[in-house]
Amino acid sequence: MFSRILTSALFAGAAAGLIAALLQFLFVQPVLLHAELYETGELVHFGAEAVSAQPDLPGMFADPMRDALTVVFAMLTYTGYAVVMVALMSVAEGMGHAITARAGLLWGLAGFITFHFAPGLSLAPEVPGVSYTDITARQIWWTATVAAAGIAMWLIAFGGNLMAYGAAALLLIAPHLIGAPEPESFAGPVPTELGALFAARAFGVGMAAWVLLGGFAGHFWQTEGKRANAHA
Amino acid sequence: MRRQGGNDMTTKTLKVSATGSAILPALFAVILGLGIVTLAGHVQASALHDAAHDVRHATGFPCH
Numbered sequence: 001m002f003s004r005i006l007t008s009a010l011f012a013g014a015a016a017g018l019i020a021a022l023l024q025f026l027f028v029q030p031v032l033l034h035a036e037l038y039e040t041g042e043l044v045h046f047g048a049e050a051v052s053a054q055p056d057l058p059g060m061f062a063d064p065m066r067d068a069l070t071v072v073f074a075m076l077t078y079t080g081y082a083v084v085m086v087a088l089m090s091v092a093e094g095m096g097h098a099i100t101a102r103a104g105l106l107w108g109l110a111g112f113i114t115f116h117f118a119p120g121l122s123l124a125p126e127v128p129g130v131s132y133t134d135i136t137a138r139q140i141w142w143t144a145t146v147a148a149a150g151i152a153m154w155l156i157a158f159g160g161n162l163m164a165y166g167a168a169a170l171l172l173i174a175p176h177l178i179g180a181p182e183p184e185s186f187a188g189p190v191p192t193e194l195g196a197l198f199a200a201r202a203f204g205v206g207m208a209a210w211v212l213l214g215g216f217a218g219h220f221w222q223t224e225g226k227r228a229n230a231h232a
Numbered sequence: 233m234r235r236q237g238g239n240d241m242t243t244k245t246l247k248v249s250a251t252g253s254a255i256l257p258a259l260f261a262v263i264l265g266l267g268i269v270t271l272a273g274h275v276q277a278s279a280l281h282d283a284a285h286d287v288r289h290a291t292g293f294p295c296h
Contacts, residue, residue: 001254001257001258002257002260002261005257005258005261006261009261009265020291021287024286024287024290028286028289028290029286029290032286032289032290066286069283069284069286070286070287072283073272073283073284073287073288074287074290074291076268076271076272077268077269077272077273077284077287077291079268080265080266080267080268080269080271080272081265081269082265083261083262083264083265083268084261084262084265084266084269085265086261087257087258087259087260087261087262087265088258088262090254090257090258090261091254091255091258094254094255115269115291115292116291116292119292120292123292123294124292125289125290125291125292126289126292126294126295126296127289128289132294132296135276135294135295135296138294139274139294142293142294143274198289202289202290202291202292203292205290206290206291206292
């Protein structure tokens with residue numbers, strides 16, 4: 001059972017992570033590199049001269065080591081997500097729910113909401129150069145919000161009664177009423193246009209990668225199960 | 233789905249034993265997975281932070 005979880009999760013995580021990295025290079029990285037020009041002071045927002053919104057960026061793969069590390073860590077991160085998700089899929093299957101590639105798409109959406117959208121609703125994906133407060137406080141809030149959203153997703157999917165739905169709604173809303181740690185003042189040097197674009201792109205790429213991750217996980221969970229049965 | 237009586241019995245027995253032994257490996261895997269996510273997303277050791285920097289920003293982890 002353990003090896004079936006790990007094998008399916010590794011396949012799904014590696015595939016989805018690779019796609020996430022490629023989507024990141026296409027859509028997120030140009031905004032990130034653009035923002036870094038403001039972060040380092042190379043470009044100045046509201047300077048004496050008007051600044052072009054389309055500066056020359058270092059270009060794709062200008063720093064191969066940096067980009068290679070991005071691929072490695074995207075694959076690692078999505079494999080981590082996949083191990084958690086496939087483990088929960090195995091529990092759901094034990095409860096009698098079918099785990100297929102198609103059902104996996106919904107699992108992926110739930111995972112996106114849990115790990116990206118729920119914390120990101122108050123701690124928006126950060127463009128480089130934004131002002132921020134203490135990292136530890138934000139990580140604690142992030143972790144608690146992800147935990148609450150994860151339980152909420154499970155209750156919505158498998159709770160099946162009004163109490164469960166109510167508890168799920170409460171778990172989803174509460175972290176944002178309590179509030180994420182925010183800086184004392186906003187002094188980020190990056191234009192708001194770039195910050196908004198960055199957050200939108202990060203959410204879009206995250207959703208695409210997660211839905212694929214769920215589909216892949218459901219698919220590989222099935223094929224690995226068939227393989228295990230064939231050997232047994 | 234309905235199956236032949238004999239088959240039904242075996243499937244049921246298999247399923248029950250699978251469920252009984254499935255919680256522990258699943259729990260173990262969840263912990264392992266969260267460990268990987270923490271390592272890739274949260275640990276602030278500077279070599280790790282620099283390597284994971286762009287992915288952390290793009291996946292919405294608090295980074296700096």
